[in-house]
Amino acid sequence: MSEHIEIHKILITAGTHGNEMSGIEYLRNLLSNKKIRAQLLGQESDIGIELALVNKLAIQRRARYVEEDLNRQFSQEKLSALSGENLEHQLAIEFNLAYGPKYEPTRDLVIDIHNTTSNMGPTLIILESDEFHQQMARYVKTNMPEAIILIEDHIPYKQHPYLCSIGKKGLMIEIGPQPQGVLRPAAYLQTEKMTKLVVAFCDLWNKQMLGQLDAVDAFRLTEEVYFPLSSEGEKLAMIHPSLQNNDFIVLNKGQPTFLSFEGDTLVWEGEDNIYPHFIGESAYYHLNIAFALARKTVI
Ligand SMILES: [Zn+2]
Incomplete structure (x- = not known):
């Protein structure tokens, strides 16, 4: 104790x-x-x-x-x-x-x-x-x-x-x-x-x-994910419409993550069973942070 x-x-x-x-x-x-x-x-x-x-x-x-x-x-x-x-x-x-x-x-x-x-x-x-x-x-x-x-x-x-x-x-x-x-x-x-x-x-x-x-269920922060950028540092894509607003909903390999301005869907290539949050947070936009990741846990 x-x-x-x-x-x-x-x-x-x-x-x-x-x-x-x-x-x-x-x-x-x-x-x-x-x-x-x-x-x-x-x-x-x-x-x-x-x-x-x-x-x-x-x-x-x-x-x-x-x-x-x-x-x-x-x-x-x-x-x-x-x-x-x-x-x-x-x-x-x-x-x-x-x-x-x-x-x-x-x-x-x-x-x-x-x-x-x-x-x-x-x-x-x-x-x-x-x-x-x-x-x-x-x-x-x-x-x-x-x-x-x-x-x-x-x-x-x-x-x-x-x-x-x-x-x-x-x-x-x-x-x-x-x-x-x-x-x-x-x-x-x-x-x-x-x-x-x-x-x-x-x-x-x-x-x-x-x-x-x-x-109870909880989430543990692991890392932040950045927007895809050009060599000049300009964003090449936006949050994929099917990811937007899905904070703390599981993301697995192959699921849409970004939509390029040319119309191509970029899929998640990181680990399975990961939970995006702070998706498209306004204050992080100029820092090129697209969202943060967490793993599910219990506390
Ligand atoms: Zn604040």
Whole structure:
């Protein structure tokens, strides 16, 4: 039995990306509306919750970021700089001082809320698969069967450059599909529901009142897949229409993956039983990332 670490300080963040409206609107409501805030956590809890809208200028501009992706600035290397090379780098340094620091964390759990343009459904992204995260995944999925559990533990937790990595534990809520800069009701409601479940889980975890939870299906990130490119770096194809929106649906050898602009179907030549997700995510388009891959597992 591993040490039972209790969760007493939770930081909930949104607006790490300034155009992801479900988290931003939910945080705004939590900050300004006592009734909505009271729904997040019962009175019988000794958990303290802090709320932060992170990249205010990007939110004001309804842009993902001003100069660089903030959610890639929380690496050891970047945080150890004395001053930032751009607005988001500087913001990361300041945010780490205010709510971290990453290597001597003061917050027990950081919940960073995002949304994706991909058809991923309500996704809980966990970065470790220890007992705490295993139990959390089970609790969330049991109480929200439509939830997807995505595990990104291919590198040690603190090696992630994500904002949530400044906590003792950190995770992301990633809801899709929702276009950038707009609120879709389903995304908002799923954001609210999943956030509440994570907080409720922490309370039950502290009180050791979870009981027996059955193992649930999950996905484990393996790699990213790029668009076919010309020698000049221009895309030669788009996502195949039959793959678009099929996030977390199995892909096997020989199935259509890309449709070239000349009309040729390019089929999957990688491994069988693989699960694409972040299919055609808007924020990755300019990076030429077509989708990410995961293997199915249980947690
Ligand atoms: Zn995001």
